[in-house]
Amino acid sequence: VAEVDILKIDKSKNQTLKDKITEEIPLTIYLNKKELLTLLCSPDSLKELSIGFLYSSGLLKSAADIKKITIDSQNWVSYVELKSGDINTQQVFKRLYTSGCGRGTIFYNALDFMHKKRLARDFKISPAKITELMHVFQKKSIIFKETGGVHSAALANGDEILIFKEDIGRHSALDKVIGEALIKKLHTGSLMTLTSGRISSEIVLKAQKIGSPVVISRSAPTDQAIKMAEACNMTLVGFARGKRMNIYTVKERIITSE
Amino acid sequence: VAEVDILKIDKSKNQTLKDKITEEIPLTIYLNKKELLTLLCSPDSLKELSIGFLYSSGLLKSAADIKKITIDSQNWVSYVELKSGDINTQQVFKRLYTSGCGRGTIFYNALDFMHKKRLARDFKISPAKITELMHVFQKKSIIFKETGGVHSAALANGDEILIFKEDIGRHSALDKVIGEALIKKLHTGSLMTLTSGRISSEIVLKAQKIGSPVVISRSAPTDQAIKMAEACNMTLVGFARGKRMNIYTVKERIITSE
Numbered sequence: 001v002a003e004v005d006i007l008k009i010d011k012s013k014n015q016t017l018k019d020k021i022t023e024e025i026p027l028t029i030y031l032n033k034k035e036l037l038t039l040l041c042s043p044d045s046l047k048e049l050s051i052g053f054l055y056s057s058g059l060l061k062s063a064a065d066i067k068k069i070t071i072d073s074q075n076w077v078s079y080v081e082l083k084s085g086d087i088n089t090q091q092v093f094k095r096l097y098t099s100g101c102g103r104g105t106i107f108y109n110a111l112d113f114m115h116k117k118r119l120a121r122d123f124k125i126s127p128a129k130i131t132e133l134m135h136v137f138q139k140k141s142i143i144f145k146e147t148g149g150v151h152s153a154a155l156a157n158g159d160e161i162l163i164f165k166e167d168i169g170r171h172s173a174l175d176k177v178i179g180e181a182l183i184k185k186l187h188t189g190s191l192m193t194l195t196s197g198r199i200s201s202e203i204v205l206k207a208q209k210i211g212s213p214v215v216i217s218r219s220a221p222t223d224q225a226i227k228m229a230e231a232c233n234m235t236l237v238g239f240a241r242g243k244r245m246n247i248y249t250v251k252e253r254i255i256t257s258e
Numbered sequence: 259v260a261e262v263d264i265l266k267i268d269k270s271k272n273q274t275l276k277d278k279i280t281e282e283i284p285l286t287i288y289l290n291k292k293e294l295l296t297l298l299c300s301p302d303s304l305k306e307l308s309i310g311f312l313y314s315s316g317l318l319k320s321a322a323d324i325k326k327i328t329i330d331s332q333n334w335v336s337y338v339e340l341k342s343g344d345i346n347t348q349q350v351f352k353r354l355y356t357s358g359c360g361r362g363t364i365f366y367n368a369l370d371f372m373h374k375k376r377l378a379r380d381f382k383i384s385p386a387k388i389t390e391l392m393h394v395f396q397k398k399s400i401i402f403k404e405t406g407g408v409h410s411a412a413l414a415n416g417d418e419i420l421i422f423k424e425d426i427g428r429h430s431a432l433d434k435v436i437g438e439a440l441i442k443k444l445h446t447g448s449l450m451t452l453t454s455g456r457i458s459s460e461i462v463l464k465a466q467k468i469g470s471p472v473v474i475s476r477s478a479p480t481d482q483a484i485k486m487a488e489a490c491n492m493t494l495v496g497f498a499r500g501k502r503m504n505i506y507t508v509k510e511r512i513i514t515s516e
Contacts, residue, residue, distance in 0.1 A: 004481070004484055004506060006504045007504070007509045007512070007514075009385045009503050010501065011501045011502075021478070021480065021481045023480070024481055024482035040458065040459060040460070147478055148477065148478040149478030149480060168456070168480055198407050198426070200298065200426065202298070219406065220279070220406040220407030221279065222279065222280045222281070222282035222407060222426055223262070223280065223281050224281075224282035224283070225282065226262055226279060239406070244266075244268050245267050246265070246266055246267070246277065247267065254267070256267070257272075
């Protein structure tokens with residue numbers, strides 16, 4: 001967190017004071033010694049972000065594909081070396097282009113999307129548990145967020161949050177979580193994805209890549225996200241605030257009394 | 259706005275009902291008959307979005323560079339033909355890659371950034387006027403936003419909002435506004451940029467491209483955005499809520515009584 005001088009204007013008085021500001025750094029990722037791209041992100045968990053980003057962009061199958069990863073935090077560069085030296089950069093560019101951009105992904109790789117493993121049908125969760133998890137998720141955000149400018153993402157099992165990350169971008173926050181899950185070799189097929197931001201189709205795609213059967217947000221999903229979730233049997237929970245929530249898809253995973 | 263069946267869970271009762279959902283469509287932009295990229299966006303103002311996106315990506319100098327633009331709203335394709343047929347796609351890809359991504363831009367094109375025209379020093383605005391404009395901005399958002407999943411952006415002079423657009427992405431919302439300003443040939447050098455989202459360096463870059471001297475948001479800026487704004491003499495106003503606001507840079511443009 002950086003500090004800057006601001007002029008604070010209120011009804012009656014103006015004052016100059018120090019304010020805490022979210023840091024934003026440019027992380028350039030080199031893949032097998034070739035510059036791949038630069039992400040603007042928060043300066044923590046850069047190893048996790050690199051791995052998570054490469055994984056959700058389809059460039060890694062698992063953390064085991066990586067030979068070596070070095071973070072130069074003086075110059076904000078991440079050097080990733082894969083065991084396999086061959087990468088189709090043309091394909092990579094096309095992919096990242098559509099799916100890597102915060103503007104969102106599309107069905108460009110619909111086939112790729114549909115060929116992925118099926119999401120666990122038998123995973124169940126109660127509304128009370130969702131309320132509890134989202135309460136903890138929110139509290140974590142409040143503790144970490146001194147600046148008002150951060151998104152958060154998490155992976156949780158039926159009982160607790162296992163990984164929690166923050167970033168200025170909601171996609172990078174989720175990539176950091178995914179990266180750590182890969183490093184820790186967690187069985188993500190039985191973990192739910194929590195996000196502070198809206199559920200766009202790109203968030204669904206990332207959750208689907210790790211086999212997460214349920215995505216929960218305080219915020220709204222888009223219609224494209226709902227269509228994609230429907231297509232891959234993912235449960236989408238939106239507007240999860242207090243004891244209220246909306247279930248958009250695959251309602252069977254939610255244990256309701258009725 | 260699309261409609262879907264949802265399961266609404268509340269403390270006491272669960273009910274199935276129809277809910278309104280933000281639409282998200284994949285818009286593929288062809289530049290001189292060559293596929294450039296696909297943006298996920300809300301399905302309105304696609305012409306404005308195409309022009310604004312190409313402009314803020316550095317591919318257009320003005321709307322006059324365009325020979326013809328056709329929107330195929332059956333297949334969500336935008337065909338843009340420029341008067342000049344020559345485009346350095348390699349450069350384009352590099353550019354879009356870093357600056358087009360929602361993940362944000364970086365100083366990759368710092369030189370390009372610094373070479374732009376200087377922002378008007380003599381533009382002044384009072385906190386009371388900012389409060390009033392943001393009140394109108396918020397109200398417009400509330401009217402249009404039935405779904406809870408939309409960002410908005412606007413251009414305003416010292417008196418009123420001239421252009422207002424919404425999109426699922428805050429970058430595309432601003433690109434739509436920029437596109438319409440170019441079509442209408444507005445003198446953007448004396449207009450302020452209003453955004454519903456956080457002020458990242460990419461938002462500053464877009465505002466700087468059109469020469470907008472002041473950027474205002476209800477939300478927080480990042481430290482990189484503050485550095486960039488400082489470097490190009492742009493006034494950043496964050497946390498503009500009611501009569502309160504924080505001025506981060508070039509405070510001289512704000513008329514304070516003290």
